[in-house]
Amino acid sequence: MASKDLEDRVERLIEANTAALLAFFVRRTSDPADAADLLGDTLLVLWRRARALPADDAEARPWMFGVARRVLSNQRRGQRRQSAFQDRLREQIATTAHEPDADGIDLAAALRQLPDLDQEIIRLVHWDGFSQADTARLLGMPEGTVRSRHHRAREQLRGMLEGFPTAR
């Protein structure tokens, strides 16, 4: 692929997934403002690794989130870059992130009782909208493993949440 075509494709794919990437980080950081820095880092890494982007768009999305996961795992604060947009984003996330609405059920607390990998599988499937196949691709695991862990995690959550009101 010519450089211009590659750049056009990368720009298109990144822009199509930017909102989801931001949400991905907002949901996984204790300080929501960190999400702005993590998104900024991820955007740069995605561009620098553009030539590794899978040729199939369907595979590109989990690949991009795989990059996001690695950026998250290597999170480091600093002032490596300063951008007016990044500063604005940091403020906006800190003040306006929508709180979850789960009828008073502390699902986050229940989720934290699961093994880390199972938590992430639940988040990827139910929060970020990945199929179990894409979740497996993103995590670099066999699909069957993801399916079985997902099923088990759901059953554990169901057990922990029994007794809470569920009326909507």
Next chain:
Amino acid sequence: MDDDTLDDLLARSATAPSPAAVDTAIQLARETATGQRRPSRRLRRRPLLIGAIAAGAVLLSAGGTLTAYQLGIPPFQSVDSGSERIATPVLIEYTNSLGKQVRCQAFTEWEDLTAEQRTTLNALAQDPYWVGYGDRVLAEKGLKDAPVLDQEQAVFNQAAADLSGRADAALRAAGEYPATHHGFAISCAPGGADGQ
């Protein structure tokens, strides 16, 4: 609790960024794209929005920029039409771990400056604080023998913070605060992984 109820509960438990934050994130993505595209492409597109978000990449790829440096032109970076880069660069020098003298030009970028603010900010380059600055940063951080890329990154990080801080302080002292800070950019030569 049936499957549908559990699915619904899980879906509604996800924190979501606000629409305004999403809009800003997309602007950030576009700004990053502008900064990361090849220069020839970027110059054809439109006036660029690059602040310092592109500067890290420039910093790491500035090995071939000596001519641009000698001409006093920050390479591969231009600014948005609504902002301006301070004309007088702050000169930052240090000796890298390969024994090479590295010379950098650091700039702040702003929006809607008054003439008085512009004068104040241009004068920052004359501050003796910057004499020996790069070597001081490396010494204070214990990076005098670190890989050249780590040295570049450390100087960049510290310069971004210090230059922005001193710019704000200068504006306050001159009674010209606030001003809208748009970004920070730095170009160094020699640069890149070989640091030659």
